[in-house]
Amino acid sequence: MxxxxxxxxxxxxxxxxxxxxxxxxxxxxxxxxxxxxxxxxxxxxxxDANIPAAFARRAAASGDKPALARRGADGEWAFTSFAQLKQDMDAATQWLMDEAPAGPVLILAGNTPAFAVMSFAAQAAGRAACPVSTTYAALGGDYGRLAHVIAKVKPAVVFAEDTAMAAGALEALDLGGARIITTDPSRLSKPAVAYADLLATVPTPAVATSIAGLKAQDRAALMLTSGSTGLPKVVPITFDxxxxxxxxxxxxxxxxxxxxxxxxxxxxxxxxxxxxxxxxxxxxxxxxxxxxxxxxxxxxxxxxxxxxxxxxxxxxxxxxxxxxxxxxxxxxxxxxxxxxxxxxxxxxxxxxxxxxxxxxxxxxxxxxxxxxxxxxxxxxxxxxxxxxxxxxxxxxxxxxxxxxxxxxxxxxxxxxxxxxxxxxxxxxxxxxxxxxxxxxxxxxxxxxxxxxxxxxxxxxxxxxxxxxxxxxAEEFKLSSGTWVYGGSLRDGLLKALSPLVMDLVLCDDGRPYLGVMLWPVVGADPAEVARRLAAFNLDQRGGAARVKRALLLAEPPSANAHEISDKGTINRRAVIDRRADQVERLFAETHDAGVLALG
Known part of the structure; x- marks a missing residue:
């Protein structure tokens, strides 16, 4: 039976x-x-490649329907209607056409209604929108990535919604004459325009004329690659x-x-x-x-x-x-x-x-x-x-x-x-x-x-x-000359270690054997992780797919060090470079007690 x-x-x-x-x-x-x-x-x-025109039609049809919702300081949802969003976009578009020189609009903001306003307004005014991670401004130091983007893009306007977050970068970097728009200009020594002043601008028929004149092959955006292997590249994106x-x-x-x-x-x-x-x-x-x-x-x-x-x-x-x-x-x-x-x-x-x-x-x-x-x-x-x-x-x-x-x-x-x-x-x-x-x-x-x-x-x-x-780019050779096929191997390890491990990084180029650094879930038993790894190794045919050493990491991946992207993906190279001391523990001739040795 x-x-x-x-x-x-x-x-x-x-x-x-x-x-x-x-x-x-x-x-x-x-x-x-x-x-x-x-x-x-x-x-x-x-x-229809004319996205600002398409949104104008949508806003007219949707009116007071909520377009965006975000929790306020009180924890309750605050809503921005289609009509309000369109009104703010038109005001910002008019300001850009009246007050700003020609050129891209660099946007340093989180996911907020103001980001949406400035992105669509830039496009409506015939300026490419260049959105940039706020981490580029919040990290401190020499603001190298942000400086690189500014030098590449040459923005006519820099919109930094959170003045306190962006103040250090705005003060330190050469913006090349770009107009600064921010929530609180009084916090800066450089001249800046209050975002509220943009929203108070009265739109004229010139806004609709500008939108109607947009062409499919015009640049709508300048988007940045992740920069996981170096400085980000700038990708021009057309309306089409x-x-x-x-x-x-x-x-x-x-x-x-x-x-x-x-x-x-x-x-x-x-x-x-x-x-x-x-x-x-x-x-x-x-x-x-x-x-x-x-x-x-x-x-x-x-x-x-x-x-x-x-x-x-x-x-x-x-x-x-x-x-x-x-x-x-x-x-x-x-x-x-x-x-x-x-x-x-x-x-x-x-x-x-x-x-x-x-x-x-x-x-x-x-x-x-x-x-x-x-x-x-x-x-x-x-x-x-x-x-x-x-x-x-x-x-x-x-x-x-x-x-x-x-x-x-x-x-x-x-x-x-x-x-x-x-x-x-x-x-x-x-x-x-x-x-x-x-x-x-x-x-x-x-x-x-x-x-x-x-x-x-x-x-x-x-x-x-x-x-x-x-x-x-994530495949590498051991010192024996054999290839480690990172994608399939990583997936297999995650499957074998689920639900004990959240993510992992394979180590490393030119080493005599394969090591792995793991982020365990809270309460995961290291002995069980070692048992699972040993069982995984038994099913692997070549040495380049067998894990000989493993290390459970206590510190989560750091966004500030670019170990994890804003969208939650792991940058293997950044993890290995930043945690060089941990990598050395994996490959030390005599390993310490915190390293799982699998023979």
Whole structure:
């Protein structure tokens, strides 16, 4: 007689909750040299590239409906209506045209209504918006990254909403004559304009004239790459790039996401994914609740509080955020009920999601609703505006999906894997004033080289999509000359160590064996971590995939040291460089008691 475990294993999986995704219809071209080209046969839907004009129409139709919501000092939600947002944008646009020289508008602000106002106003006035992480101004020192961006962008205006946070940088750096706009100019010795004065400006018909004159190929934004391997590059983005990408993503998952409904999101608006959420929610007439939390110690509790209160049909996060979320969902029935009440679609981006975290999330969903919830990827980067590959088919496998309409995916063989390349209306033409880096970033057919590697879930059936197989820049050799394939190895280790470990970093180039630094969950037993690692090693064929030393880190990854990005992804190189003393402990001839030695 079969036992309960056998019966459970034989039972069919719970059905997916209906998500109404784009049908899969592919054109696959296989070349003699092994290159594969994949496009969707579904044509990209028409779109209006004039984003400020599109928002003007949306604001007129939505009126007093809340566009943005953010908790005030009292902890209660404060709302900004579409009508108010449009009024403030028009006032700021008029000021920019009247008072500021031509040139980009650099925005140093968090996710606030003022950020949205200045971003749209800059575009409406024909100025590219250049959003920059506030950490660049808050770190102190020589403000090297911010100085680099200012020198590259040459802004005509610097908007720094939080005067106290930005004062040191504004005073120390040469802004090249840029006008400063801030909340409290009295805190600066340099001349500055109060943000309130911009909002008091009376708009004239010149605002509508400026918007009407915008062209699809005009620069709408100057976005920064993460700078994980050096100083950030500046990526010019046109209105056509932005609008095409919004159309691609809405066409692929738009009905499931429900952009016209309620959104709750923490992703920073100075990054591609966060900027997409802001832009698309506003253009589609939804209400965006700004989550001031993030997947980091001391901040994630804010996100959990918000998720207990607000039910959404679409949720967007990075893998680290999901790893932290599933811990909370498994322990908190109130959170679980609110989170899954309306949920139709969960999206992960920024890095590969662990299959174990995926499976635990689905177990929570089935326990709460009786259904699995569609989990999709948002695979893209700054150079592609945002996601250009999406999982838009029912699957329980993590991956990066298939190309959205309008994008041609090129897979260039690298051994048994493929380098991912892309071409389409959403792809930038290159980097600002860096012709050599631009040339290196594109192949002879004009495809952008992502530097990421992928494999088919089923080589005989491309409709099942692709799986992330590592970043070329994160693969390294041991002193023996053997390669460590960081992407797949990291995913395997996270699966083996779940739920004991939140994240990890593989160490290191040129070493005699593989070491790993781990961030454990609170209360994780080091002995159990060592046991899991030993079991993992037994299943590995080569020495380059077997962990010989491990170290559990007490200090969380530091955003100030760029160990973790604003969107919650780990910068492996920064972690290794900053924690050189810990790395040396891993590889010391005689290890100390805090290092787990696995033979």
């Amino acid at each position: 079969a036992d309960a475990a056998d019966i459970a294993e034989a039972a069919p999986p719970a059905p997916f909750r209906e998500a109404h995704l784009l049908p899969v219809d592919l054109d696959v071209e296989r070349r003699a040299d092994g290159v594969i080209l994949i496009t969707s046969r579904v044509p990209l839907r028409p779109y 790039n932005l609008a095409a990408n919004s159309a691609q993503c809405q066409q692929t998952i738009g009905e499931a996401a429900g952009w016209h409904e309620v959104m709750l999101d923490w992703l920073p608006w100075h990054h591609a994914a966060g900027a997409f959420v802001l832009r698309t929610t506003l253009l589609e007439g939804g209400t965006l609740y700004i989550d001031d939390g993030k997947p980091a110690p001391g901040l994630f509790e804010t996100s959990i509080r918000n998720l207990r209160e607000i039910s959404v049909s679409y949720f967007n996060n990075v893998p680290l955020g999901y790893a932290m979320l599933v811990e909370a969902l498994e322990k908190d029935p109130v959170l679980r009920a609110t989170f899954f009440k309306k949920m139709r679609l969960m999206l992960y981006g920024g890095a590969g999601l662990s299959q174990t975290v995926h499976d635990r999330l689905q177990a929570c969903a089935v326990a709460e609703t009786g259904h699995r919830i569609m989990m999709t990827s948002g695979y893209g980067m700054t150079e592609t505006v945002s996601a250009f590959m999406v999982i838009h088919f029912e699957t329980d496998k993590v991956g990066i999906g298939l190309p959205a309409p309008g994008t041609t995916l090129k897979l260039a063989p690298v051994g048994e894997r493929y380098e991912v390349r892309a071409r389409g209306p959403n792809v930038t033409e290159g980097y600002l004033d860096e012709p050599e880096k631009t040339a290196d970033a594109f192949d002879e057919e004009g495809f952008y080289r992502t530097g990421d590697l992928a494999v088919f879930h089923d080589p005989a059936d491309p409709t099942q999509g692709l799986a992330f197989a590592g970043r070329a």
